[in-house]
Amino acid sequence: MKKVVKEVKTKKYTKKELIMHLENPLDRNIYFYSDVEQETIGELTQSIIEIETHDKRLARVSEAYGFKYEPQPIELYINSYGGDVYACLGLISIMKACTTPIHTYVTGCAMSAGFVIAINGHKRFCYSNSTYMLHQL
16 A cells, blocks of 8 residues: 655745734623622723733744744723722732733723722723722722
8 A cells, every 4th residue: 555645735824924813703802880799890801811822832833833923912901990809819810910901991990999900901992081089098
């Protein structure tokens, strides 16, 4: 029996072609317009981890081609009256461990635990009529 060996040709991408090929299809805008509860923070954490995992994969592939992948920031829009502090602290840990930058935007109000989430972004922004409130600890 003869073994048939197929020659596999690997396409050499230019840097521009590779960037277009690796373009990130994930939506990087996350809207957090609810109270801070275990379920809502779980969904938010899941979204951040999915984007982070995808960015790490793209970084490994681009490194193999000889250039550095710079991920676009995650934009977290916040309008929250606060809620569960312990759930909030879990999210803060994920945000701090994330290598993809997270920019927080307060669109309405950020109160209590919502405020703590807002100030823990890598960059923080707010609209002109946004309000903040933090309890005395």
